Every structure is written in structure tokens, then in C-alpha cells.
Amino acid sequence: MTTFSLSGAFARMRQTKPASLAAALATSVLLLSGCAELRAPRPSQPLPTALLPPNVEPLRAAARMAAADFADQGSRLQGRPAETARAVGRLEWLTATLSTDPRYSALPEGVAMSLRAGAAEARANLGMVADTPPAQATAVLTEIARAIDAGATPSFPASVFPAGPERSLQRLQAPGPFPQAGIATGQAAEAIAAADRQGGWKPTTGQSSF
Structure with missing residues (x-):
């Protein structure tokens, strides 16, 4: 400059x-x-506390949970609409965080690219608008999961779910397989674990950046 x-x-x-x-x-x-x-540092994604256990390191917890959610192409999510909403919400947050937060730039670039493809696949499976901001997607999916758990009728904003409430709920109940999300979340969890085993996220200093 x-x-x-x-x-x-x-x-x-x-x-x-x-x-x-x-x-x-x-x-x-x-x-x-x-x-x-x-x-100025880039703004971070709002932390989805409702989607994570209490008192955990959020990135590692989200990566582990996402890998479990989408293992075997997400077969455990079929017929579980609230769990599906939470899983995709966590995936949205994890993808956006690893794609934009410079603290995690030590991870292989392909991890974030693979996650973005997985998030796009999940949005397509649920009928979500493709360019919904990740923070909005996470917030909407969190509220949908909360409503389903409470036995209430969830709200599906047309700006995110243009197919309407009935069709959108059907897709949550039977979202279909998530092959790319399964691959991507497994890669992310493995890459984070490998970075931890190798002494943190700043190999030249041995210091963790988070």
C-alpha cells in the first residue's frame, strides 16, 4: 500500500x-x-451455540459432529428432520469458518473447497436457495430444528426455502444421500486432527493459533 x-x-x-x-x-x-x-480482521461467523454441546472448542466439536452426521452419506439423518436441520446448520458454519477465517489457513486448501461442495449438495437436497448467506442458513435451520423438537410447526422463510413449508419439511424428512458432504466432513475432521498431532497450527513456532 x-x-x-x-x-x-x-x-x-x-x-x-x-x-x-x-x-x-x-x-x-x-x-x-x-x-x-x-x-481490520475479517468478521467471523456467528457461533451456533444451540448446535454444539456446552463448554467445547467449537471448531473441533463441529468437525467431529459433522463427520458423524454425514458418515455413510448421511444415512443416520433419514427420517429425522430436526437432526437433519441441525446437521446442515453445523455444516454451513463449519464451511464458512474454514473458508474465511485466516486462523485456519494452515489446513490444506482442498478441505474448504470440498466442504463448499458438500454444503452446496446439502442445500440442493433440502431445496434451499443456493446463495443464501451461511449465517442466515445456520440461523434458519437452527430455528427449524428447535420448532420440530418442540412439536411446533416450523417456519420456512421463502427467501431460503422457496418450495414452501410442506415440500421443505418433506425434504428434511427424506433428504436423500449426502455423498459429497460425507467425504468433505471426514476430510475436515482428519485434517484438524492431523494438525493437532503435528504440534498445532503454526508449524514454524509450534504454537496453536486458536
């Missing part, structure tokens, strides 16, 4: 005609805000 001197900018402003002063000031503000944006 080009070094930006605030004092130099204001010195030039004093030599600028009044008509151009506002434009010069606006440019300076944009440059400063751009530098701040590059320095």
Missing part, C-alpha cells in the same frame, strides 16, 4: 482553492478508511 501522510494531505489542502477543498478532504478520508479496512 502507498504510504499516506495525513500532514502532507492537509498541507496540500491549504494550497487548494476553496471550491476543491471538500473534494480533497473526501479523498483523504477515503484513503484513510481504505487503509483501516485492510488492517
Whole structure:
């Protein structure tokens, strides 16, 4: 990034005609805000506490649970709509976290790519809108699971489930196989376990980044 001197900018402003002063000031503000944006960390995905056991490290727990959820192509989820909603919600969070959080960049790049394909497969199986933001997908699926567990009629927002409540519930009850999600979640759990065995996530220092 080009070094930006605030004092130099204001010195030039004093030599600028009044008509151009506002434009010069606006440019300076944009440059400063751009530098701040590059320095700021990426926002993390909201932690789905309702989908995880209490008092656990969330990434490792989510990876282990996702691998169990989608083992054997997700056969254990068939006929269990609340569990399916929770499983796909965890998959959404795990995928988004490993795809965007720089703390986990030590993992092989293929892990996140495989998870994204698995999440896309899960969305297609449930009839979800393909480009739903992951945080929204996780939140909606969490509420659907909670309603089913309580014996209430779940809400299926049309912006996420365009097929309507009846058809969407049917898909949750019989979502079909999840071959890609099964492969991806198994890979993620193995990669995380391997990183732990090899001394953490910063091999040059031996320190864990989380």
C-alpha cells in the first residue's frame, strides 16, 4: 500500500482553492478508511451455540459432529428432520469458518473447497436457495430444528426455502444421500486432527493459533 501522510494531505489542502477543498478532504478520508479496512480482521461467523454441546472448542466439536452426521452419506439423518436441520446448520458454519477465517489457513486448501461442495449438495437436497448467506442458513435451520423438537410447526422463510413449508419439511424428512458432504466432513475432521498431532497450527513456532 502507498504510504499516506495525513500532514502532507492537509498541507496540500491549504494550497487548494476553496471550491476543491471538500473534494480533497473526501479523498483523504477515503484513503484513510481504505487503509483501516485492510488492517481490520475479517468478521467471523456467528457461533451456533444451540448446535454444539456446552463448554467445547467449537471448531473441533463441529468437525467431529459433522463427520458423524454425514458418515455413510448421511444415512443416520433419514427420517429425522430436526437432526437433519441441525446437521446442515453445523455444516454451513463449519464451511464458512474454514473458508474465511485466516486462523485456519494452515489446513490444506482442498478441505474448504470440498466442504463448499458438500454444503452446496446439502442445500440442493433440502431445496434451499443456493446463495443464501451461511449465517442466515445456520440461523434458519437452527430455528427449524428447535420448532420440530418442540412439536411446533416450523417456519420456512421463502427467501431460503422457496418450495414452501410442506415440500421443505418433506425434504428434511427424506433428504436423500449426502455423498459429497460425507467425504468433505471426514476430510475436515482428519485434517484438524492431523494438525493437532503435528504440534498445532503454526508449524514454524509450534504454537496453536486458536
